Amino acid sequence: QVRLVESGGGLVQAGGSLRLSCAASGSNDRINTMGWYCQTPGKERELVATITSYGSTNYADSVKGRFTISRDNAKNTVYLQMNSLKPEDTAMYYCRANTLWRPYWGQGTQVTVSS
Numbered sequence: 644q645v646r647l648v649e650s651g652g653g654l655v656q657a658g659g660s661l662r663l664s665c666a667a668s669g670s671n672d673r674i675n676t677m678g679w680y681c682q683t684p685g686k687e688r689e690l691v692a693t694i695t696s697y698g699s700t701n702y703a704d705s706v707k708g709r710f711t712i713s714r715d716n717a718k719n720t721v722y723l724q725m726n727s728l729k730p731e732d733t734a735m736y737y738c739r740a741n742t743l744w745r746p747y748w749g750q751g752t753q754v755t756v757s758s
Contacts, residue, residue: 645670645747652752660726665738667719672742677721681734728756
């Protein structure tokens, strides 16, 4: 079992920044791709950004140029630097970690951007 603990969410004004962190623990299984997804009430969870264990990244078009995903493999931790935040970025943000066998999800951290 992989346990994911997210932190760093909160309330910020439009144009501000937040940095999300997600630390993985609890398993010797190798973690491959890690990522961040967001969800608002009544909508499906959507990809925000992913990063492979080798550092290749992928972003949703809506966050390109504003968000940066990074990871520390030694700490099994993934980060999401969120700049130039917009009210439409308001959502619950979930961390995901893929092992060879299955994906794992964190419990989420709320990001609220006020206008």
